[in-house]
Amino acid sequence: MNDSIFREITVIGAGTMGVGIAQVFMLSDAEKVNLIDISPETLKRTKETLIRYFDILQKDQFFYKKGEKSRILNKLNTSTELENTINNSDLVLEVVPEDIKLKNDLLKKIGELSTSQTIIASNTSTFTITELGYASGKPRNTIGMHFFVPPINQSCIEVMRGKKTSNDTFSKVVEFSKTIPTRNGNMFVAPIHKDTPGFISNRILIPGNLYINVLADIALKKGIPYEQLDADAKSIMGIGPYELSDYLGLDTAYNALKSFEERVSHEFAPGKVLEDLVSKGYYGKKAGRGFYQYNENGRAKIDKTIKSGLLNPELMLAIQLNEGCKLLEEKIVENYSIIEKVMKIGMGLPGPFIPGKRNYKKWAKLLNNFANEHQIEYFQPCELMRSGKFVGMRK
Template sequence: MDIKKVAVIGGGTMGNGIAHVFAMNEIPVHLVETSQELADKALATIEKNLERMVEKAKIDSVQKIETLDNIKTYTNLVKGVEEADLVVEAVPEVLDLKKEVFQKVDEAVSEDTILASNTSSISITKLAAVTGRPDRFIGMHFFNPVPIMTLVELVKGLETSSETFESVEQISKLIDKTPVEAEDSPGFVSNRVLMPMINEAIFCVHEGVAEPEDVDTVMKLGMNHPMGPLRLADFIGLDVCLDIMEVLYDGFKDPKYRPCPLLVKMVNAGKLGNKTGEGFYVYD
């Protein structure tokens, strides 16, 4: 299937980045939000990021304007998605919310439209089952910040067709991403490997083995990681890390995926990292 128009549902950190990369590659995007205020905020973020690219000479001012012109915002879900060839969902990582969104989208789009979820850990098969098109449903897991990170995990549900996979693989390459195929398993590849490492780093702090700064220094200097796991956890959001660990724990029923009690305590205290100003580090 030739994908010519894309709808992105959700204009938060991931959603506005996904809209950004499609629009920058000359693909018209309908960005759907729950209010005009949130839609305007998403556009302002995209414009700010594009301006940063202009300053770094990665694009010119004409490309910035053309990219913004490729994006239209909607607060009506049906109107926003009805003409799309591909709909990418990027709402919060809540199963019931995603199910509700996909049920509505499934009824609003044409029978040929492909539905994709940007979920980082929720079962693609489970999400596809609430629609009438499990063969045209796929996981399209981008990484933050989307305009910079080149990877996209393409996750096949139980019934995802080869035609659907090939179409999404093709559009991923068209927007300068490197697609990697993954089967539908808790956490897929990225978070099945990353989150237990972050969780174990938190256990090191919880058990008094080392302070957060020292844990991160070991991983940066000893393992050549560009960012320590605890700083990365703050960047991702400790609530998101906990959600993914719980998906892994529930999915595998293996105690090695048990969330660290300190992680649970910090989330309960509202110390979620960058977005709240405090996590394992304090932020302005």
């Protein structure tokens, strides 16, 4: 008998993230995984993609039992219908685009179709679980499960409760998440006991987007090419922040800043350069144009031989450290080792606390000077960073 916490799971949204999440759910002890999307063509491609994913795992000797791949693939059910899947599911996870109306409408429908025992989860990047819980009509059953791409390799899940999430909902999702297999063993689970936009990962990263947006407006006024700002960041980033923004999608960056503008601080309002690019449909690499122009092969000419001196890599790290200290001050997390693990395991990036222990005084001054010069109160160093007391909060 299967003693899995969740016997049947439904994933709604068959994009890149949804397919990756379905893959690791299929590897779990769940008996059935439903993957729902409005597009039959997308679902057809999804099946082919998952077969290819599991072929790769088999070649890499991920499976130890004969016939294991076939057994796992038989767990998958794809459908364009919600009604016949949600009411039998123990866990329903939405992975639809980061649009609040779309998510609210979907969650309302999930709430109406699900049983009183069904747990409703969201993979949102920037919205709060509390607001999504109210949208579902079942806030006690609603929780955040934030994955990283691809989940099979980036073996970390941030599990966050909303203000009304029940202890039972939270504990079940945390315990189940710990059992999900990945290439690196089971998932590392970061339990977040207090609701915040962006979980841990995006709270750390999105303020950096605000910084590069401020600099983009300055560079435009001064006639400085963005490639020179990317050159400034070479010491800490293999791919510069503007090239990376193009790769991830400027519409994504814009929507994240707009969400934080509403939920965190009005100072996250997108800058003039980003507003102009997005308004013209220049969403980055996928659109052929963003901060850079891309040819038919998706390549851009980016010359990083000249630095502008405008972007300070240390200031980018200082912003991350300050945000991490705010998470500690706000009691979003209990210690900074959780933040470091999320960044390392989930994002493949070093966290700010280890270098921050040596440099926090210098970085606090850098932040203070930048905040005063550009009148951005949000960048003022918080008390925990200024004092260095975070040093004793590793565990």
